Amino acid sequence: MTGGTSPYNLSVWLVDSADTSRWASYGDFSVGDESTDFQLTVDGFESSSSSVGDSLSSHSGKKFSTRDLDLDEDGDRNCAEEMQSAGWKVHLQLASIESTS
Numbered sequence: 001m002t003g004g005t006s007p008y009n010l011s012v013w014l015v016d017s018a019d020t021s022r023w024a025s026y027g028d029f030s031v032g033d034e035s036t037d038f039q040l041t042v043d044g045f046e047s048s049s050s051s052v053g054d055s056l057s058s059h060s061g062k063k064f065s066t067r068d069l070d071l072d073e074d075g076d077r078n079c080a081e082e083m084q085s086a087g088w089k090v091h092l093q094l095a096s097i098e099s100t101s
């Protein structure tokens with residue numbers, strides 16, 4: 001998907017090692033274009049159609065940070081460099097989805 005598009009619905013499916021599936025659904029997902037540094041929007045968590053809690057909305061509004069362009073919110077560290085992966089990072093952590101059951 002490229003930036004500058006209308007919002008989409010987002011469903012995140014997780015399958016554990018025992019083949020148990022869990023999912024989280026959002027009604028508003030988009031990625032901005034280059035002028036916004038590919039700003040992420042993940043809003044509208046749909047608890048009634050999700051089997052896990054919301055752990056992604058806190059990343060909404062973040063810019064895409066890379067090893068050579070540090071746009072994360074950690075003023076002391078480059079999370080993409082330390083984790084050797086680019087993404088929409090808040091601090092030195094990965095987005096996680098926690099089970100509600």
Ligand SMILES: [Ca+2]
Pocket residue numbers: 070071072073074075076077078079
């Ligand atoms: Ca940083």
